[in-house]
Amino acid sequence: MDAQATRDGILNAAELLFGDHGFPGASLRQITDKAGVNLAAVNYHFRSKEDLYRQVLFRRLRPVNAERLTLLTQAAQLAGDQPVPLRAVLDTFIRPLLRRADDPASGGIPFLRLLSRDLLDPPPFLSEELVREFEPLMTRYTHAFSQALPGLPPLELFWRMQFALGAQLYVAARQQDFARRSRSLGPTDSGEGCIRHLVDFCAAGLGSPPLTAA
Amino acid sequence: MDAQATRDGILNAAELLFGDHGFPGASLRQITDKAGVNLAAVNYHFRSKEDLYRQVLFRRLRPVNAERLTLLTQAAQLAGDQPVPLRAVLDTFIRPLLRRADDPASGGIPFLRLLSRDLLDPPPFLSEELVREFEPLMTRYTHAFSQALPGLPPLELFWRMQFALGAQLYVAARQQDFARRSRSLGPTDSGEGCIRHLVDFCAAGLGSPPLTAA
DNA sequence: GTCTATATGGGGATAGAC
DNA sequence: GTCTATCCCCATATAGAC
Numbered sequence: 001m002d003a004q005a006t007r008d009g010i011l012n013a014a015e016l017l018f019g020d021h022g023f024p025g026a027s028l029r030q031i032t033d034k035a036g037v038n039l040a041a042v043n044y045h046f047r048s049k050e051d052l053y054r055q056v057l058f059r060r061l062r063p064v065n066a067e068r069l070t071l072l073t074q075a076a077q078l079a080g081d082q083p084v085p086l087r088a089v090l091d092t093f094i095r096p097l098l099r100r101a102d103d104p105a106s107g108g109i110p111f112l113r114l115l116s117r118d119l120l121d122p123p124p125f126l127s128e129e130l131v132r133e134f135e136p137l138m139t140r141y142t143h144a145f146s147q148a149l150p151g152l153p154p155l156e157l158f159w160r161m162q163f164a165l166g167a168q169l170y171v172a173a174r175q176q177d178f179a180r181r182s183r184s185l186g187p188t189d190s191g192e193g194c195i196r197h198l199v200d201f202c203a204a205g206l207g208s209p210p211l212t213a214a
Numbered sequence: 215m216d217a218q219a220t221r222d223g224i225l226n227a228a229e230l231l232f233g234d235h236g237f238p239g240a241s242l243r244q245i246t247d248k249a250g251v252n253l254a255a256v257n258y259h260f261r262s263k264e265d266l267y268r269q270v271l272f273r274r275l276r277p278v279n280a281e282r283l284t285l286l287t288q289a290a291q292l293a294g295d296q297p298v299p300l301r302a303v304l305d306t307f308i309r310p311l312l313r314r315a316d317d318p319a320s321g322g323i324p325f326l327r328l329l330s331r332d333l334l335d336p337p338p339f340l341s342e343e344l345v346r347e348f349e350p351l352m353t354r355y356t357h358a359f360s361q362a363l364p365g366l367p368p369l370e371l372f373w374r375m376q377f378a379l380g381a382q383l384y385v386a387a388r389q390q391d392f393a394r395r396s397r398s399l400g401p402t403d404s405g406e407g408c409i410r411h412l413v414d415f416c417a418a419g420l421g422s423p424p425l426t427a428a
Numbered sequence: 429g430t431c432t433a434t435a436t437g438g439g440g441a442t443a444g445a446c
Numbered sequence: 447g448t449c450t451a452t453c454c455c456c457a458t459a460t461a462g463a464c
Binding site: 021022023024025113116117120121156159160162163164165166167168169170171173174178193194196197198200201202203204205206207208211 | 235236237238239327330331334335370373374376377378379380381382383384385387388392407408410411412414415416417418419420421422425
């Protein structure tokens with residue numbers, strides 16, 4: 001019974017190759033060759049290339065979003081009846097994703113590239129599923145941010161959340177380059193350093209005074 | 215002599231299809247069908263699919279970056295011997311790109327999607343050319359920002375510029391969704407509104423006090 | 429469950445007539 | 447400069463033996 005091993009081998013190889021070349025750019029032949037399994041195994045264990053891609057993505061994404069909600073809930077308990085501080089909210093949103101850069105067992109850099117691309121510009125066959133996956137998250141975070149930022153109009157909050165998400169996705173996708181450059185730029189510490197600078201940047205951006213009257 | 219018309223027709227069709235499906239996802243057959251020209255015309259006017267893609271991208275990108283440098287130079291002249299104010303620097307960087315969303319003649323939304331994807335995660339056959347294209351720009355803007363933000367350590371400036379770039383690319387890639395949602399979210403004005411909110415957000419993020427001592 | 433072999437279609441690129 | 451026809455390779459998916 002190494003059916004599970006075959007499945008996992010395919011998922012791991014697909015993660016690397018989809019991460020490097022994207023969905024249309026990686027072929028099932030490359031994937032099965034890298035996994036050391038037969039070509040036909042993909043269509044047996046997964047139904048199609050698209051379904052394989054879905055599994056590759058959601059296997060990693062679901063734990064990230066679950067961790068975000070867990071941390072946010074913990075932060076809310078810690079805050080009692082006060083709003084969760086802005087920086088704390090941001091940290092629960094950013095850290096669960098970016099810490100994957102240094103954790104190959106949770107997908108590592110290939111997963112970050114893959115997810116960033118899909119959120120920047122979702123492939124049609126994924127966009128509805130992504131909306132469903134993120135809807136509860138976005139509801140909870142919109143609420144948490146508006147509590148932490150009383151007086152910010154919803155439309156401004158909407159834009160600022162988009163900007164914060166975009167900044168996060170960009171550095172997530174580029175962790176590999178940053179890790180390379182960090183050796184020349186000085187002690188960059190592209191993992192924890194990036195997270196702390198990003199939380200700081202987003203806190204300043206989200207917390208700045210509203211442009212429009214409340 | 216409608217060789218030029220054929221070339222342009224191919225470029226325009228390729229821009230739309232590469233924008234929708236990416237480089238590996240769009241085929242030369244789809245492109246020549248949409249352009250109403252023969253399949254062989256691509257290899258005659260361009261040398262290969264990769265060269266076609268390069269032309270599609272740089273035809274739009276070069277004017278954007280030229281406009282950025284022109285505006286920054288004008289702002290510097292206006293400021294005299296003072297540093298250009300932070301918001302003004304950001305505006306010259308952000309506006310030339312994002313205003314393309316409402317300007318189909320300069321590439322419109324398909325170009326924004328295409329460029330955002332390529333900067334988030336450059337295809338290997340483009341990455342060197344992209345570095346060359348952006349190098350003078352990044353040098354000038356790094357200088358302008360460090361003048362506008364005395365006392366900010368270079369490493370922090372580096373991160374904050376990356377975050378600002380990421381936020382810009384994300385909203386550039388998603389202009390289409392925002393335009394759709396703006397009808398339900400109220401008077402979003404996804405063009406000028408987005409630019410002003412983004413400049414504001416980045417100004418707050420870049421201008422916040424340094425984490426580390428200078 | 430895993431393999432070989434193959435069906436079927438599409439891909440990029442090109443030769444050579446017009 | 448443009449077209450037709452074609453080369454050759456690779457893609458996804460499946461049928462059927464083991």
